[in-house]
Amino acid sequence: MTAEHEWLSLDPDEAVVWTGQPRVWRIAGTVAGGIAVALLAVGGAAYVTTRIPYWPGDPPVNPGLAVWGIAALIAASQIASAGWAYLKVEHTDYVLTNRRIYRKAGVLSETVTSVGVDRVQNTTLRKDWRGNLFDYGTVAVSTAGSGGADLTVSDLDDPEAFRDALQEQVRAAGERDDGDGGDRAPAAGALDDATVETLLEEARRLRAVAERMEERA
Incomplete structure (x- = not known):
């Protein structure tokens, strides 16, 4: 086990058999939006302070x-939002083993979800136009x-590689189940041949x- 997957x-x-993470580019929209809002805040502050030559009255704080200050707070909040989105990507891991699929997510706390490959019934690959392009x-x-x-x-580079690896493990799990079918112990409550024969003999007796008794009567 590597330090990367101590969890x-x-x-x-x-x-x-396979490990992966979401692509970092998934946060591109968040970063672009944050930059736009920060630029608007800075531009608005510059416009207000340069277009208004003086402030009426005697304000208690330098207008x-x-x-x-407000513009700086807005810009800082957008930077923090982009940083949080990046941390969420960096703290999300996907692992496929020969037994299970694992997903670990969470920055301040971790949540691990898993599904056994022997239980997988269907896999669906989803791509929008950007996914097909990139x-x-x-x-x-x-x-x-x-x-x-x-x-x-979600948001895997080369998702086909994960899907193919998963389908291979699903097939292997099915072959293991088929191969073990003849060696399985009888299910709870099942009767072996000797017991059935004994019960039939007792029923005949x-x-x-x-x-x-009926003839004597």
């Missing part, structure tokens, strides 16, 4: 300083009986006794 606790027979997308994993996606592996 992951594997079974003795479990091995990692120009207050305007620039080769990124999302793989939604559904299990039998679920109403939707049980686990979503009771029937013979009942027939003799």
Whole structure:
């Protein structure tokens, strides 16, 4: 186990076959929006302080300083928002083993979600026009009986590589189940052949006794 995945606790027979993270470019919209808002705040502060030559009355605080202070707070909040979005990407990990799919997310606290590959019923690859253009997308994993996606592996570069690796492990899990089918212990409550034969013999004996009693009557 590498230091990068210290959060992951594997079974003795479990091995990692693929790891990944969301693409950093997923925060491009957040960063672009933050830059636009920060530029508007700074531009507005510059306009107000240069266009108004004097302030009526005797304000208790330098108006120009207050305007620039507000602009600085707005710009700082946008920088913090972009930084938080980046940390969320950096603290999201996807791991595929020969037994399970894991997703770890969270900056201040961690949440780990997992799905067994033997339970996977369907995988759906989703790409919009930008995903087709830059080769990124999302793989939604559904299990039998679920109403939707049980686990979503989002914004992957080359999502086909993850989907193919997952499908290979799903097939391997199915082959393991088929191979173990003849060696499985009888289910709880099942009767072996000797017990069934004993019960049938007892039933025949009771029937013979009942027939003799009926003849005597």
